[in-house]
Amino acid sequence: MTEKSRSSTLFSFGCAGKASRESLAATVVLCVVLIGNAFVGLRLGPVVARWTVLVVIAAAIWFVREHIRNLRQHDELQIRIYFEGLAWGSLGVFLLAMLWPSLQRAELVGRFEPEFVTIGLLVGFCTGYVNALRRYR
Amino acid sequence: MKNRLKVLRAERDWSQAELAGRLSVSRQTVNAIETGKYDPSLPLAFTIARLFEMKIEDVFQPDGAGGTVESL
Numbered sequence: 001m002t003e004k005s006r007s008s009t010l011f012s013f014g015c016a017g018k019a020s021r022e023s024l025a026a027t028v029v030l031c032v033v034l035i036g037n038a039f040v041g042l043r044l045g046p047v048v049a050r051w052t053v054l055v056v057i058a059a060a061i062w063f064v065r066e067h068i069r070n071l072r073q074h075d076e077l078q079i080r081i082y083f084e085g086l087a088w089g090s091l092g093v094f095l096l097a098m099l100w101p102s103l104q105r106a107e108l109v110g111r112f113e114p115e116f117v118t119i120g121l122l123v124g125f126c127t128g129y130v131n132a133l134r135r136y137r
Numbered sequence: 138m139k140n141r142l143k144v145l146r147a148e149r150d151w152s153q154a155e156l157a158g159r160l161s162v163s164r165q166t167v168n169a170i171e172t173g174k175y176d177p178s179l180p181l182a183f184t185i186a187r188l189f190e191m192k193i194e195d196v197f198q199p200d201g202a203g204g205t206v207e208s209l
Binding site: 074075076077078080135136137 | 161162163165166168169174175177178181
């Protein structure tokens with residue numbers, strides 16, 4: 001089997017080769033971000049906070065690099081499924097941001113918090129991804 | 138688009154995984170093409186035709202009457 005087909009299990013859920021490398025990257029980044037945020041919250045001074053943020057940014061860049069490298073190993077259908085997930089996530093957040101002022105005026109929602117973007121992207125991506133995955137199964 | 142992938146694969150006694158390996162794609166992609174859920178890109182369609190030593194139109198046929206220049 002070729003490298004491409006071996007890494008067929010989509011994005012980080014596999015246990016071989018590049019997929020496990022990406023899983024490792026994701027875990028490391030998550031740990032670095034969580035520990036980094038907790039560290040900054042300790043108010044150890046601006047110098048420590050800046051260095052912590054730099055480490056978090058470096059870890060995030062590494063993750064993006066690994067993720068894109070892993071993405072290039074996938075075939076056209078897998079990339080299509082991934083893009084459908086991305087479309088759901090990005091369009092969902094875009095529509096949410098556009099509709100939010102109206103919803104706010106109708107007193108249905110409160111302030112728009114930055115975390116909503118992350119949550120919206122994650123929920124939208126997972127919905128679109130699973131939806132596409134089931135369609136092509 | 139209809140295709141003869143399943144028949145051609147069966148003639149050679151290849152599993153979906155084996156064909157996927159030869160095409161450098163995932164088994165899921167082979168299955169989706171065979172069941173008509175996904176139409177491959179032109180480069181992949183050519184790779185498939187080349188693998189079976191056939192013309193692309195002998196592997197893939199358009200659905201219905203459409204697909205010929207005369208029908209446009």
